[in-house]
Amino acid sequence: MTVSDNNTPGHFTMTEDEIIAKFPNRLRGYELFRKMGSPRHIVAPMVDQSELAWRILSRRYNATLCYTPMFHAKSFCDPKPRYRNEQWQTNQEDRPVIVQFCANDPDILLKAASLVGTDADAVDLNLGCPQHIAKRGHYGSFLMEDWDLISRLIRKLHENLEIPVTAKIRVYPEVEKTVEYAKMVEAAGAQIITVHGRLREQKGHKTGLADWNKIKAVKEAVKVPVFANGNILYYEDIQRCIDATGVDGVMSAETNLYNPAIFSGKVLPSWQMAEEYLGICKQVPTNPSYIRAHMFKLFRYSLPIHTDLREQLVTARELSEFCDVVALLKERLMEEAAANPFDPDNVQTDEFGYRKYPHWICQPALRFEHDKLHSSSNRLLNEAYMDKAKQEKT
Numbered sequence: 207m208t209v210s211d212n213n214t215p216g217h218f219t220m221t222e223d224e225i226i227a228k229f230p231n232r233l234r235g236y237e238l239f240r241k242m243g244s245p246r247h248i249v250a251p252m253v254d255q256s257e258l259a260w261r262i263l264s265r266r267y268n269a270t271l272c273y274t275p276m277f278h279a280k281s282f283c284d285p286k287p288r289y290r291n292e293q294w295q296t297n298q299e300d301r302p303v304i305v306q307f308c309a310n311d312p313d314i315l316l317k318a319a320s321l322v323g324t325d326a327d328a329v330d331l332n333l334g335c336p337q338h339i340a341k342r343g344h345y346g347s348f349l350m351e352d353w354d355l356i357s358r359l360i361r362k363l364h365e366n367l368e369i370p371v372t373a374k375i376r377v378y379p380e381v382e383k384t385v386e387y388a389k390m391v392e393a394a395g396a397q398i399i400t401v402h403g404r405l406r407e408q409k410g411h412k413t414g415l416a417d418w419n420k421i422k423a424v425k426e427a428v429k430v431p432v433f434a435n436g437n438i439l440y441y442e443d444i445q446r447c448i449d450a451t452g453v454d455g456v457m458s459a460e461t462n463l464y465n466p467a468i469f470s471g472k473v474l475p476s477w478q479m480a481e482e483y484l485g486i487c488k489q490v491p492t493n494p495s496y497i498r499a500h501m502f503k504l505f506r507y508s509l510p511i512h513t514d515l516r517e518q519l520v521t522a523r524e525l526s527e528f529c530d531v532v533a534l535l536k537e538r539l540m541e542e543a544a545a546n547p548f549d550p551d552n553v554q555t556d557e558f559g560y561r562k563y564p565h566w567i568c569q570p571a572l573r574f575e576h577d578k579l580h581s582s583s584n585r586l587l588n589e590a591y592m593d594k595a596k597q598e599k600t
């Protein structure tokens with residue numbers, strides 16, 4: 207990154223005081239956090255999955271801040287508004303909300319972010335996407351080698367956007383580099399930093415555990431609020447994560463998809479969540495492919511048993527067809543539940559520490575059931591991390 211004599215990157219065209227004078231009412235760091243209600247329970251940005259209907263459902267179960275799916279800045283500001291209208295839906299119930307973009311051109315990012323106006327509390331820059339498509343498009347975590355560009359993207363919004371900018375980052379193998387990186391993101395103008403505690407390489411079958419120690423190090427190094435992301439399977443993990451890292455809020459992606467009630471601590475049957483979600487979709491038109499993906503996740507452990515309904519779900523397109531499948535599944539699952547009553551106060555765990563729920567209860571997905579020792583959600587390792595962090599604290 208090119209820096210001038212006084213250690214300020216060359217692309218910083220305004221001082222902090224000048225920015226404050228330009229946007230006297232724009233909220234900074236903890237002001238923004240408090241204005242949003244000091245959210246501790248955060249629904250992650252999820253492509254095709256953290257859409258409006260899902261955000262509404264999650265909020266009913268104690269999610270206190272939601273991110274939209276990642277939008278492509280370039281497509282978002284296309285003169286034909288089709289992409290934007292399809293992707294960005296919101297309503298009065300949908301606050302606080304942060305809109306996420308991926309981008310690699312500061313001007314295009316600003317143009318896209320400006321179209322959000324004040325319909326969101328902040329705009330987030332995706333610096334975490336590890337997918338091949340992000341490599342080809344040069345965005346997400348593939349900007350991690352180009353700190354200058356990252357700084358220019360964030361700075362552009364910080365100096366010009368009506369609402370605050372935030373960023374979601376991944377970590378490096380070295381804790382020191384991760385901390386320097388987060389400080390650079392903060393210096394550019396990010397008002398909240400979400401740290402997904404995994405490396406760029408930790409995806410698919412290599413997902414593994416998020417490193418809470420790196421999240422803790424970032425939290426200690428920056429002044430803006432920090433959200434932790436990774437390793438949340440059960441409600442109790444949220445407090446464990448806060449205790450271990452000192453973060454201001456905890457974000458969940460996958461577990462929220464399998465159990466939208468994760469933030470409430472409630473243990474609920476999948477059909478109840480599915481019915482409620484479809485009820486919301488009646489009010490809020492939702493893309494059938496998003497609905498289908500949600501159904502597959504909610505009924506993750508029941509569909510392999512009820513394979514005929516799985517087939518029906520694959521071909522469903524109309525909302526009424528999804529409702530029919532769920533009604534049939536509900537009938538069968540309720541019968542099973544009546545025959546094998548479940549006591550939520552007496553849940554057994556397996557030798558790895560995973561809770562053994564009946565298949566019709568919303569529960570986190572275990573990524574590698576054939577090899578739980580290396581699973582992203584290995585309870586024992588998870589708890590070892592937390593114990594270590596606790597020991598360091600005392």
Ligand SMILES: Cc1cc2nc3c(=O)[nH]c(=O)nc-3n(C[C@H](O)[C@H](O)[C@H](O)COP(=O)(O)O)c2cc1C
Nearest residue numbers: 250251252253275276332334402436437458459460
């Ligand atoms: C279906 C799905 C879609 C995702 N889409 C995005 C996205 O749009 N933007 C983003 O920053 N991360 C995205 N992620 C990553 C998550 O936000 C999160 O960082 C990651 O899954 C780790 O959190 P978890 O351990 O709670 O799943 C996605 C994850 C999933 C499972």
